[in-house]
Amino acid sequence: MAKITTIIDIGSNSMRMVVLEKTSRFAFNLINETRSRVKISEGCYENGGNLQEAPMQRAFNSLESFLNISKALKSRKIICVATSALRDAPNSNLFLNRVRNELGLNIKVIDGKKEAYYGGIAALNLVYSDRFVTVDIGGGSTEFAFIKDKKIEKCISLDIGTVRLSELFFNKNDYVGAKNHILEKLQEVLDCGHEIPQTVVGIGGTIRALSKVIMIKNNYPLDILHGYSYSVDLNKYICDEIINAKDCEILKTLGVKKDRFDTIKEGTFIFKTILEELQIKRVITSGAGVREGVYLNDLLRNSNYIFPVNFNxxxxxxxxxxxxxxxxxxxxxxxxxxxxxxxxxxxxxxxxxxxxxxxxxxxxxxxxxxxxxxxxxxxxxxxxxxxxxxxxxxxxxxxxxxxxxxxxxxxxxxxxxxxxxxxxxxxxxxxxxxxxxxxxxxxxxxxxxxxxxxxxxxxxxxxxxxxxxxxxxxxxxxxxxxxxxxxxxx
Known part of the structure; x- marks a missing residue:
């Protein structure tokens, strides 16, 4: 594997890049992390799923900058994956072909189960817990991976992302319709044949933003999101405060950052509904997700996709x-x-x-x-x-x-x-x-x-x-x- 590797994840709401440096056989170090809120799926769900010109241009420009950073850091390998927005869009080839022809970058569009799998690989290797289900709320979909004894038992992807539900329900103030849609989709998780663990490992920007608010409210002494754990029952009221916030000023006083004002209420609503329906007791926040999962899938391909025993x-x-x-x-x-x-x-x-x-x-x-x-x-x-x-x-x-x-x-x-x-x-x-x-x-x-x-x-x-x-x-x-x-x- 290359000494320095770049992983790019094109999501419905944000595009993220990590550049990782391998320091020994299984060890690595993060040397760059960059995010751009390109909202590539903006307007697509109300237009037959088709990507719109302005969001595609934003994504193209951001990719160009990402590649400049990668080159400056002397990265020798680039892996770029795209998730819900591009796999759902009938016209995704317009964007994929332009990026390949003009930037020389091949984008791999992954299906929902593969997206859930990458999140699961990251969590089982980088989060300290034995049995849990990952929940990764994105702009277009939400992924679940059931983990037990350092193994992925099941991967599921549901069409309940923040951007998708905003365009279909939240922008019309149809919270009842949104909840019914979420509950209908969640039936696949409930009927999957696996016992639902009491612990969720939360992945993605929405869940990290929510965890940050909960940390602030609880006067938590360590300003670290990865590995932060909290009780669902004791912190439901915080979810309600976010969901019921009347304006951005209230969100700001709660500790929500400006770049999350447009999705935090919808994302929290989705997450709270999932936690309640699955009867989850505890949430562990993960700072690692699809990007780290893609990297580990490559790094650990000859060791059954898991770190050796007693290796940290x-x-x-x-x-x-x-x-x-x-x-x-x-x-x-x-x-x-x-x-x-x-x-x-x-x-x-x-x-x-x-x-x-x-x-x-x-x-x-x-x-x-x-x-x-x-x-x-x-x-x-x-x-x-x-x-x-x-x-x-x-x-x-x-x-x-x-x-x-x-x-x-x-x-x-x-x-x-x-x-x-x-x-x-x-x-x-x-x-x-x-x-x-x-x-x-x-x-x-x-x-x-x-x-x-x-x-x-x-x-x-x-x-x-x-x-x-x-x-x-x-x-x-x-x-x-x-x-x-x-x-x-x-």
Whole structure:
């Protein structure tokens, strides 16, 4: 696969492009994301589905700019897909042929099930959840992919997009007709032969815009949409506020951005109707969708379209980008697990914290590349936004705080206040802080010493093959939780 790849997705409402750089076999990094609200399907649903001249010209001009960006970034491969508007339009060949002849770009028009499949591939690889159904609300259609145990069980596409329903119902204030149309189409999902999961992974601009409003309303501390999760029942009133907003000023006060004023009410109405009819309990917001799915379909074609077991693309990508020494990273990871296991009887933490401690130990040094001084604080800020994929928000916050308080005094309650709704109890963070501090102290001369750990009562004994003066001196300075004592033998 090319080192730098461009993916373009021509939707009914927006045209989007991502440029992705491959950093190792399965890891990649986003280096550009561009969106243009071309509304290529504008006016088509009330004109026999035919694309209109002005929207086609907007789309052509935007594609020309997209290709300029791709060329400037030295992309060696371009994959362009088009969805509902072009697959429905009887005159789509006018646009496809012009783009091919004048811009040299071949556009692949994909059917609804393929669109749902790409969204499903992105979600099952990049969202942390085991069983869910994706819902991707576009301008012309809405796609569903049923995911269970990292496999796509079923893909469905329905003609219930925001632009389509606006022209057919919403512009005439026929909300009853719109709801009946949605419910009629949803019967295909209800009758598909698969049990409806209680969790939806929401894809697309409408759902991301709605999630942003919900985050603001709930004073959520982390300004990250991908992976944001919320209860449907507790936030229905927010959907109603958007749907019932009388004008754009009210939408603005709710936190809706100007470029979403024209579709957010209709999109929220569609989404709320789907959630209610399918009896969904929880929504997880996905920042990844069709574009990432197209890329992963290419990247993972020889591995059954799924990342290897225990592989995390975000962790691997950060290790690649910051050129962290593989030998040192592996040592810190192994040693973190050994320390966690040795102290299990005292800290009694669930296995998930072992995984997070290992990740924090591997990534702790990325701040050095930004600025050696205040390295922990640099890493903290970067981790909050850098662990993009396949991480719960709570997990990335725990990793960031674990690193922030490494080789320092144990965190106090006031230190965790800003993110307390995403963090575990104070004693958990103090144990993680101590364990990563001990790990970094043991290998501060980067010699990867062999150490055996033995817990006797509340005393952790460390057995080294040879004495390392720097280690003994620094271990004595570590603040320990629950009166734990650390003794070194060589």
């Amino acid at each position: 693309v975000s962790v691997r990508n950060l290790l690649d980008r910051f050129q962290i020494d593989e030998r040192q990273s592996a040592y810190f990871g192994r040693n973190a697990g050994a320390i966690f296991d040795a102290l299990q009887e005292l800290h009694n933490l669930p296995p998930k914290y072992r995984v997070l401690l290992i990740i924090a130990s591997k990534l702790h040094s990325i701040g050095n590349a930004l600025n050696f001084y205040k390295s922990n604080d640099n890493t903290f800020d970067f981790i909050l936004h850098g662990l993009n994929y396949d991480f719960l928000h709570s997990s990335r916050v725990v990793v960031a705080h674990t690193i922030k308080f490494s080789k320092k005094a144990l965190p106090k309650r006031k230190d965790l206040k800003d993110y307390e709704q995403l963090l575990p109890e104070l004693d958990v963070m103090q144990w993680l802080s101590f364990m990563i501090s001990l790990n970094l102290t043991i290998n501060q001369d980067l010699s990867n010493p062999k150490v055996e750990y033995k817990l006797v009562g509340n005393e952790l004994n460390l057995f080294f093959e040879k004495e390392i003066f720097m280690v003994k001196n620094e271990v004595d300075k570590l603040e320990t939780p629950k009166d734990l004592k650390v003794c070194i033998y060589s």
